[in-house]
Amino acid sequence: MAAAPSITSYSPTLDRVDIGAHIPDFLTRHFTLEQSCPPDLIVAGISWARVTVVCCSPLAAYLSRCAEVRASGTTVRPISPLIFPLRSHPITHKPVPGTPPMKLQLFRNATLKLDYAGHTMLIDPYLATKHSLPSFTGRSPNPMVELPVGIDEILDGVELVIVSHLHQDHFDAVAKERVPKHLPLFCQPGDEGKIREAGFTNVTPLNERTEWNGITLTRRDGSHGLGPVVELMGPVIGFSLEAEGEPSVYWAGDTVLYPPVEKTIRDTKPDIVVTHSCGARWNGDLIVMDADETIAVCESFGGTVVATHMEALDHATVTRADLRRAAEARGVPASKLLIPADGETLELRRP
Numbered sequence: 001m002a003a004a005p006s007i008t009s010y011s012p013t014l015d016r017v018d019i020g021a022h023i024p025d026f027l028t029r030h031f032t033l034e035q036s037c038p039p040d041l042i043v044a045g046i047s048w049a050r051v052t053v054v055c056c057s058p059l060a061a062y063l064s065r066c067a068e069v070r071a072s073g074t075t076v077r078p079i080s081p082l083i084f085p086l087r088s089h090p091i092t093h094k095p096v097p098g099t100p101p102m103k104l105q106l107f108r109n110a111t112l113k114l115d116y117a118g119h120t121m122l123i124d125p126y127l128a129t130k131h132s133l134p135s136f137t138g139r140s141p142n143p144m145v146e147l148p149v150g151i152d153e154i155l156d157g158v159e160l161v162i163v164s165h166l167h168q169d170h171f172d173a174v175a176k177e178r179v180p181k182h183l184p185l186f187c188q189p190g191d192e193g194k195i196r197e198a199g200f201t202n203v204t205p206l207n208e209r210t211e212w213n214g215i216t217l218t219r220r221d222g223s224h225g226l227g228p229v230v231e232l233m234g235p236v237i238g239f240s241l242e243a244e245g246e247p248s249v250y251w252a253g254d255t256v257l258y259p260p261v262e263k264t265i266r267d268t269k270p271d272i273v274v275t276h277s278c279g280a281r282w283n284g285d286l287i288v289m290d291a292d293e294t295i296a297v298c299e300s301f302g303g304t305v306v307a308t309h310m311e312a313l314d315h316a317t318v319t320r321a322d323l324r325r326a327a328e329a330r331g332v333p334a335s336k337l338l339i340p341a342d343g344e345t346l347e348l349r350r351p
């Protein structure tokens, strides 16, 4: 591995830490420590991994205590106060008042609830009881695990529903019955007829880009495999979310890693990418990302990856533990790749 880069100078008059030019581009956006930057924003920067931070002793003391910094392998070294007269330029880190962090709660498989820009969205509701649906491979009936909370709790407060495609593990009969029919629902173009047939009255195909309550939703291309299996799987979409003051989110959906996904990440530089990472296979063909592809996403940009769609279906080939092990072997820290448990809520902030 290359030598750990280090922050090379600290200027108390500018109240910022300047870093060496040798640090890769994708790291640098996380390394301007403004005096007003709250500590939780600083330490949420996933790219703290494997660098040496040289900073004033109060900040060093704070960072050394921070679990996320410790877990990322960051080395923190205080600068001697004899070198920089820090006493006349005390560093204060006050939380920025105002907006609460974005919340992402994983229920099971791809089913997520997002609290984003003051609104609550439900993505790909798959609400079937454990083992109530047929197996894909003969290994087990599906879903393989129960929902972690009741359906009422999942639906509580939901103002918008997004359905990426009509595969059963993304929008099942229970969801069609239980999700309130009046809620606005975005889907991929072509699925609106079937969703309306199920009784939903406010269905909008997501064409390119739309605004909803101050949130910009942009449709993104996905490919549910590569080669002939795509015919079998049918079309899918991903989407991006952006809103004032919120982290930008790219929800990639049921897609493998292929050039349009890489291009979306490269062009939009999202703060968060949500992947489907269980390595599901259909007749041997990969139909969503596996560990290698998820790690490649982690390595391709400066933000945080949230791996979902795991340990719920019997055609999956990658467990959460497999993914974590593979990520560790490639030097991807736990702070960069989040793998929520079913029911877990992540609080995510703008870097």
Ligand SMILES: [Zn+2]
Pocket: 165, 167, 170, 224, 254
């Ligand atoms: Zn699917």
